[in-house]
Amino acid sequence: MKRLNWKGALLRPQFAALAAVLFINWLLFPGFFDITWQDGRLFGSVIDVLNRGAPVAILAIGMTAVIATKGVDLSVGAVMAIAGAVAAVMVTSGSPAIVAVAAALAVGLLCGLWNGVLVTYLEIQPIIATLVLMVAGRGLAQLVTEGSIVTFSDPVLIFIGTGAFLGMPMPVVIAVCLMLLATLAVRRTALGLLIEAVGVNRSAARFAGISSGVLLLVVYTFCGFCAATAGLIVAGDIRGADANNAGLWLELDAILAVVIGGTSLLGGRFSIPMSVVGALIIQAMNTGILISGFSPEFNLVVKSGVIILILVLQSPLVSQWVSARTTALPVRGPKRKPL
Amino acid sequence: MNIIKKFALVAGMGALLSSAAYADGLQGKVIGFSQIGSESGWRAAETSVTKAEAAELGIDLKFADAQQKQENQIKAIRGFIAQGVDAILIAPVVATGWDEVLTEAKEANIPVVLLDRGVDAPEDLYLTSVASDQVKEGAVAGQWLISTVGDKPCKVVEIEGTVGSSPAINRKKGFDEAVAAVPTITIVRSQTGEFTRSKGKEVMEGFIKAENGGKDICAVYAHNDDMAVGAIQAIKDAGLKPGTDILVVSIDSVPDIFSAMVAGEANASVELTPNMAGPAFAALDAYLNNGTIPPKFIITESKLYTPADDPQGEYDRRKGLGY
Numbered sequence: 001m002k003r004l005n006w007k008g009a010l011l012r013p014q015f016a017a018l019a020a021v022l023f024i025n026w027l028l029f030p031g032f033f034d035i036t037w038q039d040g041r042l043f044g045s046v047i048d049v050l051n052r053g054a055p056v057a058i059l060a061i062g063m064t065a066v067i068a069t070k071g072v073d074l075s076v077g078a079v080m081a082i083a084g085a086v087a088a089v090m091v092t093s094g095s096p097a098i099v100a101v102a103a104a105l106a107v108g109l110l111c112g113l114w115n116g117v118l119v120t121y122l123e124i125q126p127i128i129a130t131l132v133l134m135v136a137g138r139g140l141a142q143l144v145t146e147g148s149i150v151t152f153s154d155p156v157l158i159f160i161g162t163g164a165f166l167g168m169p170m171p172v173v174i175a176v177c178l179m180l181l182a183t184l185a186v187r188r189t190a191l192g193l194l195i196e197a198v199g200v201n202r203s204a205a206r207f208a209g210i211s212s213g214v215l216l217l218v219v220y221t222f223c224g225f226c227a228a229t230a231g232l233i234v235a236g237d238i239r240g241a242d243a244n245n246a247g248l249w250l251e252l253d254a255i256l257a258v259v260i261g262g263t264s265l266l267g268g269r270f271s272i273p274m275s276v277v278g279a280l281i282i283q284a285m286n287t288g289i290l291i292s293g294f295s296p297e298f299n300l301v302v303k304s305g306v307i308i309l310i311l312v313l314q315s316p317l318v319s320q321w322v323s324a325r326t327t328a329l330p331v332r333g334p335k336r337k338p339l
Numbered sequence: 340m341n342i343i344k345k346f347a348l349v350a351g352m353g354a355l356l357s358s359a360a361y362a363d364g365l366q367g368k369v370i371g372f373s374q375i376g377s378e379s380g381w382r383a384a385e386t387s388v389t390k391a392e393a394a395e396l397g398i399d400l401k402f403a404d405a406q407q408k409q410e411n412q413i414k415a416i417r418g419f420i421a422q423g424v425d426a427i428l429i430a431p432v433v434a435t436g437w438d439e440v441l442t443e444a445k446e447a448n449i450p451v452v453l454l455d456r457g458v459d460a461p462e463d464l465y466l467t468s469v470a471s472d473q474v475k476e477g478a479v480a481g482q483w484l485i486s487t488v489g490d491k492p493c494k495v496v497e498i499e500g501t502v503g504s505s506p507a508i509n510r511k512k513g514f515d516e517a518v519a520a521v522p523t524i525t526i527v528r529s530q531t532g533e534f535t536r537s538k539g540k541e542v543m544e545g546f547i548k549a550e551n552g553g554k555d556i557c558a559v560y561a562h563n564d565d566m567a568v569g570a571i572q573a574i575k576d577a578g579l580k581p582g583t584d585i586l587v588v589s590i591d592s593v594p595d596i597f598s599a600m601v602a603g604e605a606n607a608s609v610e611l612t613p614n615m616a617g618p619a620f621a622a623l624d625a626y627l628n629n630g631t632i633p634p635k636f637i638i639t640e641s642k643l644y645t646p647a648d649d650p651q652g653e654y655d656r657r658k659g660l661g662y
Contacts, residue, residue: 029549036552038578045548052541147377148662149536149565151595162576238536238569244379245535289530290545296502296531 013319014261014277017310021281022046025288032291041164045287047172053283054171055080055230055247059254060261060275061175061182062226065219067258069199070267071119071126073220076227076254078137079111080247083228084235085144088152097156105228111137112224116217134251141243151240161236171233175276178226183272192270195219199267253282260310281310365624366397371419372428372616376407380593381613383661385430385455389616396620409433413440420447426466426623428616430454441465450626454615467622467633469615473506476641477513477562479609480588483643484558485521487586487606493557496546497529498539498570500562507531510562510590527556532566539566543573553577558586564596564608571604582606592644594657600650610642613660 025045026032035044059076066073083104090100111133118129152158163170186192197205198212206212227247235241260278263270285306289299312318370393377383386402393400401424403415409432419427420443427449431437434457441464444451453468484495495518500507511529518524528546532539539561547553553574561567567589574581581587581604589596592610599605622633644653 031548039576043577045545048541048544048548052544142377146661147383148380149595162572234537238540238572240536242536242565245533245537248535286541287545290542291549293528293549296499296529299502299531 012262012274013310013313014274014281017260017313018277018281018284021284021288021306025284025291028288028292037167040167041169042167045291047169049280049284049287050172051169052287053280054169054175055233056250056253056257056282057175057276057279058171058178058226058230058233059250060257060279061178061272062223063251063254063258064261064263064270064272064275065182065186065195066126066223067199067255067263067265068195068267068270069216069219070202070265071216071220072130072255072265073112073115073223073227074127074130074251075111075115075133075137076223076230077247077249077251078134078141079108079224079227080231080234080250081141081241081243082111082137082144083108083231084241084246085141085150085243087157087232088150088235088241089144091152091154091157092150097154100154100157101160101232104232105225108224108226108228108231109221110224111227112221113217115224116220119220120213120216138243138248141241141246145241145243147243149240149242153239157232157236158239159236161233161238171237174229174233178229179272179276182222186272196268196270199270253279256307257282260307260314262314364396365620365627367399368425368623368627369399369401369422370426370428370620370623371401371403371415371422371424373403373405373412373415373419373430375412375430375432376405378407380662381591381611382430384593384613384657385615387659387661388613389428392614392616392620396624398620405432407432409436416440416444420444420449423447424449425627427451428454428619430615431456431458434459438464450623452619452623454619462635466626467619467635467637469619469622469637469639471611471639471641473509474513475638476590476609476611477510477515478517479513479641479643480510480560480590480607481514481517483607483609483645484518484560484586484588485524488524488557490521490523491557492523492525494525494527494550494555495558495560496543496550496556497526498532498542498559498561498566499529500531500534500566502531504534507534507562514560526560532561532569534563534566536565536569539569540573541569542566543570544576547573547577547579553579553585556585558588561587561589564589564591564593567605567608568595568599571599575604580604592642592653592657593662594654594660595662597644597650597654597657600644600646601654603646605646607643607645610640610644612639612642615639 032045035042063073086107087100087104090103091097115130118124119126160170165173194210194215197210198215202212234246257278258275260281261271261274285303289302372389374386405411412432416427427444437458437460441451441460445464450466452466455470457468499511530542532542550556559570561570567587571581571587574585579585587605588607590609592608596605596608618637625631
């Protein structure tokens with residue numbers, strides 16, 4: 001196993017982008033990095049970035065694995081809504097919270113398995129296969145909640161969304177744990193290598209003896225599990241399941257986070273922690289816009305401008321140009337061959 | 340002046356004719372209702388209130404759910420015309436593209452009443468439209484704030500609806516214009532919460548951080564109750580008391596805002612009544628039985644609810660409506 005090159009890792013454009021966004025936030029609002037202790041938890045804008053970024057980060061963890069297999073899962077937002085709806089309806093009808101949480105996660109696993117079966121055994125293209133659940137899933141969630149926002153007062157569910165552990169908000173704790181577990185699972189075992197192999201060339205991987213079908217099932221099911229976890233968090237956060245809006249368009253934020261994190265949509269090489277950094281960049285931008293005092297008409301323009309900038313910085317053309325200019329620094333990756 | 344006279348005339352005629360009109364009433368009339376779908380809790384409440392009103396008046400209501408698609412609405416309306424219904428109610432999903440099907444209804448002599456949203460079509464193609472005045476809703480909320488804080492300085496944060504949507508534009512306009520008249524009340528921040536609880540909460544968290552931990556904020560105005568409910572949670576998380584430290588005023592009057600009022604965490608909500616069908620049926624009654632042409636735009640009342648208005652009772656009344 002290769003040692004992690006921390007210096008090299010921290011020089012990646014994603015960290016530079018995150019630092020830049022945070023710095024701009026600080027310029028716009030000097031109290032941005034202030035953190036205080038309030039009611040047994042940390043309280044401040046940076047904590048908000050982590051806390052609000054957690055659901056997308058969790059989605060991005062599952063999405064990274066799927067995208068690494070050259071797939072995509074558009075249904076994660078809808079699965080969030082379903083999981084939240086199931087948990088909320090169960091606790092309001094008297095089930096214990098543990099059972100409701102387990103049921104919501106199980107439903108997430110099932111949704112993921114459904115996607116996996118469509119992709120693996122029916123060989124439907126992932127974007128279409130998961131589109132089915134993206135559209136139908138929200139309808140399912142509305143069926144479960146009967147169209148209204150189901151509010152609950154169950155302390156366990158509320159704790160998942162708004163509680164704190166050692167001063168950190170629960171969503172952050174959950175996201176960090178999931179990130180560490182997933183990263184260990186793919187990097188300390190051969191799993192990551194197998195996923196990359198399937199992503200680069202599924203047939204070749206199969207000929208090399210990898211049971212790519214099972215692997216794809218596992219990856220999509222894991223993505224469904226992540227989505228259900230995120231769904232529980234957003235439901236707990238507002239103490240209610242909002243089937244119309246929970247997770248709406250978050251699949252796009254999750255895909256964006258993965259892409260910003262440097263994982264290619266064409267499959268292959270991937271990095272779960274970098275996808276989480278991607279999610280944090282998106283959220284740092286959202287929080288920055290909220291506290292900056294810009295008029296809301298500019299929100300999307302500012303966001304798209306920053307994202308284009310980040311993607312340009314990461315593009316092969318710019319990195320080649322940078323490496324050509326900074327010959328003093330050790331160059332990572334292939335050098336451009338002289339013509 | 341002219342319009343007021345017309346209104347007065349219609350109102351007077353309505354009052355004179357009401358006893359006679361209700362003798363025939365709409366008993367046994369067949370009325371088609373093309374509803375948008377179940378996009379929100381308010382929409383579900385509108386559907387159930389319409390059905391209840393129709394049942395009370397003895398109307399045979401043909402209900403069609405369009406699942407947020409205009410083509411389904413047009414199909415449903417053509418179906419109503421083919422069945423030869425006595426009248427049609429439409430809650431139009433979009434403003435454009437209605438001319439043709441409305442002309443077909445007009446040629447079949449079936450009066451059409453638009454509910455809660457307008458259309459871009461010649462006015463002679465429909466009998467009347469029943470809707471709330473969204474600018475006035477914002478103004479009522481603003482007036483409440485002015486009368487509550489008096490001449491004390493007050494920094495207000497505003498949580499807007501979805502950018503570009505007509506309720507967001509109009510509710511902002513009404514409120515901003517009302518409080519602009521009082522120099523001590525200033526709107527210090529305004530951002531979109533997209534009409535959802537979670538965005539409302541997130542936006543309020545940001546506002547609290549940006550305004551000295553929330554200590555500088557005197558009131559929050561949210562364009563709908565759901566965002567206010569989210570904001571209330573953000574205020575509580577920041578260690579402040581919603582309703583006392585920060586006043587909470589919003590629009591819609593959904594059940595959950597009344598439970599917040601019971602808990603002392605919300606101060607005022609302007610009602611967007613789900614009963615658009617009541618005035619529509621009254622207008623149809625007068626038209627079908629007496630030939631009375633109603634005014635082109637019937638504006639529903641924007642009633643203000645505060646904790647003094649029996650919030651528990653209001654909650655119980657609304658809970659079963661499907662909000």
